[in-house]
Amino acid sequence: MSVEKVAVITAGGSGMGAESARRLAGDGYKVAILSSSGKGEALAKELGGVGVTGSNQSNDDLKRLVDSAMKEWGRIDVLVNSAGHGPRAALNEITDEQWHTGMDVYLMNVIRPVRLVTPIMQAQKKGAIVNISTAWVFEPSTMFPTSAVFRAGLAAYTKLFADTYAAENIRMNNVLPGWIDSLPATEERRETVPMQRYGTSAEVAATIAFLVSDGAGYITGQSLKVDGGLMRSV
Numbered sequence: 001m002s003v004e005k006v007a008v009i010t011a012g013g014s015g016m017g018a019e020s021a022r023r024l025a026g027d028g029y030k031v032a033i034l035s036s037s038g039k040g041e042a043l044a045k046e047l048g049g050v051g052v053t054g055s056n057q058s059n060d061d062l063k064r065l066v067d068s069a070m071k072e073w074g075r076i077d078v079l080v081n082s083a084g085h086g087p088r089a090a091l092n093e094i095t096d097e098q099w100h101t102g103m104d105v106y107l108m109n110v111i112r113p114v115r116l117v118t119p120i121m122q123a124q125k126k127g128a129i130v131n132i133s134t135a136w137v138f139e140p141s142t143m144f145p146t147s148a149v150f151r152a153g154l155a156a157y158t159k160l161f162a163d164t165y166a167a168e169n170i171r172m173n174n175v176l177p178g179w180i181d182s183l184p185a186t187e188e189r190r191e192t193v194p195m196q197r198y199g200t201s202a203e204v205a206a207t208i209a210f211l212v213s214d215g216a217g218y219i220t221g222q223s224l225k226v227d228g229g230l231m232r233s234v
C-alpha cells in the first residue's frame with residue numbers, strides 16, 4: 001500500500017512540536033517523531049506512526065529516526081524541526097560551553113536533520129521543511145540571548161537553503177512564535193501583545209500545516225511571525 005504523505009518531527013514530545021505532529025496526523029500524514037523524553041515515542045504510537053527516543057543533538061539518533069520513516073513508508077515529504085531550551089544568563093556571563101550548547105539547540109538542531117532528508121526529497125523532487133524559531137529573531141531580547149543569536153543564524157541558513165534547493169521543489173520556511181500557551185503565562189507578558197492573549201500551540205501547528213501544504217507551494221525562504229502582532233513593526 002502506498003503512503004501519500006510522511007512527516008518527520010524532531011523534539012516532538014511536547015509543546016508546539018507535539019501539537020504539530022497531531023495536526024499533521026489529522027491532515028493525513030504518517031508521522032515519525034523524535035524526542036528525548038520518550039513522550040514522542042508514545043505520541044507516535046498513539047497517532048499510528050513511529051517514534052524514536054533520542055536527541056536532535058545526535059546525528060546517530062536523527063539517522064535512526066529518518067531510517068525508521070524510510071523503512072516504514074519509503075518517503076519523507078515534510079520535516080518539522082522543533083527545539084528544546086538553550087542556556088539563559090546575563091550576556092557576558094554566558095560561558096563558551098553555553099554558547100556552544102545554544103548553537104546545538106537552536107541552529108544545529110535544524111542543520112543535522114536537513115542534511116539527512118534533503119537527498120531523500122531530491123530523489124522525490126519535492127519536499128517541505130519548517131523550522132520552529134522565535135518571534136524575537138530579528139529584534140532580540142536579553143531574556144533569550146542564545147536563542148536570539150543562533151536563530152538569527154537560522155534565518156540566514158533558511159535563505160541560503162531556499163536559494164540552493166528551490167529549483168528542485170524543496171522548500172524551507174520558519175515560523176516565529178511569540179508568547180504561546182506552552183510557556184508559563186504572566187499578565188505582564190500578555191499585556192505586551194496587541195491581541196491581549198497568548199497564542200496557542202494549535203495555532204502554530206495550523207500555520208505549519210499551511211506552510212507544508214500545496215497551497216504554500218510558492219513560499220520558501222521566509223520567516224512568518226505568529227505572535228499576535230507583538231513584533232509587527234520589525
